[in-house]
Amino acid sequence: MRKERTHILPANLPPRGLRREQAAAWLSVSPALFDRMVNDGRMPRARRIDGRVVWDLRELEAKFDQLPHDGEDDPNPWDKQP
DSSP, X not given: OOOOGGGTSOTXXXXXXXXXXXXXXXXXSOHHHHHHHHHTTSSOOOEEETTEEEEEHHHHHHHHHHSOOTXXXXXXXXXXXX
């Protein structure tokens, strides 16, 4: 059985790069929904470390901050046409 790197880090130091399943879990969504969010630009694209594909936690946080709050159809009301 493969040992996860996250067990090596202290609990107060989360990994900076997350695998697809970890990134989806961090957002509390399924991997399939995460894939759709990446494809439509709501979440960032992955980075490559040699053959490994990872998502940057800081980029995920920045994109998460841009998501609309519940009840907001348009995050910027000034963009609405009269």
